Amino acid sequence: MLSENAIKKLTGLLGKENVLHEKEDLITFGYDATPEIQYLPDVVVFPTSSEQVVDIVKFAREEGLPIVPRGSGTGLSGGSVAAEGGLILCLTRLNRILEIDEENLTATAQAGVVTLDFFDAVSAKGLFYPPDPGSQKISTLGGNIAEDAGGLRGLKYGVTRDYVMAVKGVLGDGLTFTTGGKSVKDVAGYALKDLLVGSEGTLGIITEATFKLIPPPQAKRTLLAYFKDTRTAGAAVANIIAAKIIPSTMEIMDNATIKCVEGYANIGLPLDMAALLLIEVDGHHAAVLEEADDVRAVLERVGAAEIHEAADAEHANQLAAARRTALSALARVSPTTLLEDATVPRSRLAETFDEIERLSEKFQLKVGTFGHAGDGNLHPTVLCDERNRDEMERAHAFYNELYEKVLAWGGTVSGEHGIGLAKKDYLERQIGSGGVNVMRRIKRSFDPDGVLNPGKIFTDKDAEKTDG
C-alpha cells in the first residue's frame, strides 16, 4: 500500500481518475487470463500521454516500486501481473491511432489501441494488418508487441514481430527512446526493436509503434475437413505443407474442443468427429481456386472423413470467430483450464497428437487440444479443478513430460504466449543456461536496476550461472 502522500503526488501528476488504489481495484488488476495467478499491485495508473509515462517512471523510482506495463490483461503467461507488487502502468488510455500512411503502407498508433480497432481502421483505407490473436477484440497493440502475439493467420502472414517497423518507449530510468522507422531496410546498429518485440515488458515500456501494412488478399476460400482420428488430421497438415501449399490459416480442434465450441456458438460442427481442420487459402482469385482444389485433393488422399466448404464470407467469418473462442469455451466444462503453448516442427504434428493422447491416459486427465496446426503450434488444455491438488499435480506432470518430448523434437515451450511467470521453469531446459545468461545480460543493460516487470521470463536477481 502506498502512503497518502504518494497517492496525492500521483493524482497531482495524472488526475484523480487515472490513479486507482482501493483494494477492490487492486484485486481486479491482479490477474490476467493465466490460471492460478493473482498478485496484488500497490497502485494502478493510467497515463494519457507519453510524457506522463516518464513522470510515472520517475515517481516509481523515488518510491522504490517495480513497474509492470499492462494493456487489457488478456495475456496467457502472467506477463502483466505485479508478481513482486509495485505499480501497474496500464496503457489503455494511450489509445489514439496517430497516422495511416498510404504512401508508405504503414500505420502508427499508441500502445493502448485495441488490435481489432486498428485492423478496422486500416481496412477502411483498403489496407491489411494480419496479426489476429484470439483476444483481438480487446487486446492492445502494446501488449501484442510485448508478447509477440501470433494468431490464426500466422502460417502465411507471420506474427506481430513481422509487422513492427518502429517502436517508441521509455526505459526504467526514464530515458525515452525510438528505434526503427518507416524505411523498409534499416541496418543502423543493433536491431533494438527486435529485442523489444517479445520482451514481455522487461526491457522497456512501449508507448507507440509503427506497423507495416500490406494490401489485403482479393479472394479467400474456407474449407472445413472432419477426421475420425487426430493422427490423420496431423498427417493432413504435414501433407499440405509438404505439397508446398501455404494456407493463410490451418487450425485444428479435437473432439473435446469441438463439443465446447459448438455448445457456445451453435454453428453445426460435428460432435462425433475426432478432429477438424479449418483451412483458409487467400490471395489472387485464380491462385485461390487452384490452391483450394489442391488442398481438397490432399485431404481426400489422406482420408478425411468429410470435406465441406464455407458457403459465403459470413459463414467463413463465423467459423473463424468460433475457433477464436476455443480456449474460453473449454472453460465451460471445468472450473480450471490449464493451457499450454507447445510448438513443434510441423512434420512432428501427428506424433505430438499421439503423445498428448498417451500422456492424458497415463495421468488420467481430460485434455482438449486445439491450435494453429499449420504452425505446429498446439494448445493442449487440461480441464481440471484448481481445488483438487492431486489433479493439479498430475496436470503439471503431464506438461512436464510433454515438454521433454517437444524439446527433444526441436520444438519450443512457447509458440506465442510468452514465458512470463507460467513457463519460467522450462526456459532453461530449452535454451540452456548460456542462453538464459545472455538474456540476463541484455536485461541488465536495458534495466540495470531491475525495476521493469521483475520476476518475469527468468529470475533476474540470481547470479549469472555458468554452463554445465
Add this chain to the structure above:
Amino acid sequence: MAEKKCLGNFPLADEPHYEGMLQCMRCGFCLPTCPTYVLTGRERSSPRGRVALAKAVADDQIAFTGALKEESFFCLDCRACTTSCPSGVHAGRVMEACRNQAHEAFPLTGAVRKFREFILQRMLPSPDLLETSMLPARLYQKLGIQWLIRHSHLLKLGPDWMQKAEGMMPELYPPLRPQLPEVIPAVGEQRGRVAFFLGCIMTLMYPEVSRQTVKVLTHQGFEVLTPKEQKCCGAPHLNEGDRSTTRQLAQYNLDLFMELDVDAIVTDCAGCGASLKEYEELLEETGDHEKLAKFHSRIKDVSEFLAEQGLRTDVLKPVDKSVTYHEPCHLCHAQGVSRQPRTLIQQIPGIDYRELKEASWCCGSAATFSLKYTSESQLILDRKLENVRATGADLLVTANPGCHLQLAWGLRQANMPQKVVHITELLGMATG
C-alpha cells in the same frame, strides 16, 4: 437464515453460486461488450472484474464492501457479457445476487427503508394499489400541469433524476388490465390459445401498446386469455435485490398460469419475459422441476412466439415506412431472441428495413439505472442515438418498455424525428 453458514464473507445465505464464479477464466472477451467497462475503463466495472470481486468475497479475501455494493448496482444487468462469454459465466446473475447481499450488508434505515419496502413488498405485488397510485400522474397530465412544468424549468430545482423521470413519462391512458376481457376470441380461423402476461409497466404506462399486442395475436388466429389476478413478474424486486419477494411473486404467477390450458404464455415486455424464464432457476430449491421446466418452455416473447408459429401475412396491409430496430438487452442477451423480431418486421409489406449499427448495445435505461446514474446513462444513450441517426429511418422499433421510455426521451431531447414504436404497434399498423 442466521443458522446457515454463509459462503465466505457474504453476509446472507442465497449467495451467488461459487461454481458459476469459478467458471470465469478471465479471458476478457466480455470487456468490449460491457457498457460500463467501455465507459470507465475500470476493471472492477467489467463483468470479469465484478465476478472476481464476488469471488474474492467468497474466498474471504475481502469483506462485502461498499465498492461491491456500488458495482452490483452500477452493472446495467444488460447481459451483453452473457452473450459474449464462451465459458458460460452469468456475471449479471452474480451481480443480481450481490444486490440482495448489499441490502444485508448496508441496511437502509428509517423512512427510506420503509419507502422501499412499501414499493417492493406492498405496492408492486398488488395490481390494484399500483393502478390507483398512477391516478395522480394521469390527472396531472390531463390538467396540463405537465406542459407547464416542462416549460417553466420549475423542476430544475430538484435533483437530476426527478427531472428526467418527469420528462420520460409518456402520455398516460387508463391502465389496461381492468379493461381487458379475460377471454378474447381469435379472429378468423383459430390456430391456438395463449395466455397473456401483462407486465406492470405495460398496463400502466403503455396500455395502448399492449392493446395492439392483443389485437395482433387475435388477428393472427390466437384466442387470448388474460388472467386478472396476475401479479408483477418480480423483475423490479430482483433488480433491487429483494429476492424473497421475487420468489413469492414467482410462485404465485407460476401456480396461476400453470392452471390454464394454453399453448404458450406470451408477453410483450422483454424484461418480464426474461424474468419469467428465470423462475426455473429462482425456484429450483422448491424441487418441482417438471412443472418449472414446463412453465419455462411455455414462456414466449411475442416476437419469438409469432416467428415460431409463422406470421399470417395474407392479413397484413402495407406500411410504407423506413424502420430500424433496437434490441432490448433482456430480449437478445437474456432470452437469445434476436433474429425473430427482424424476421417479423421484414415480413410486413412496404417496410424499408435498415439495420442499426450496434443494435444489441444497451440504451442505458436498464431499469432504474437511468435515474440513478443519469450522466453515465446519457453517455450510453448518446452512442445509441448516433447510430439511430445514421439509419435515417422514420421509426425506431423496440420491444421493451424500459428501452421505449429511454429512447423516446432521448430522441425528444436530441430533437430527432424518429418515433419509437413497439414491434406489436408496427404489426398493429399492418393489421386491419
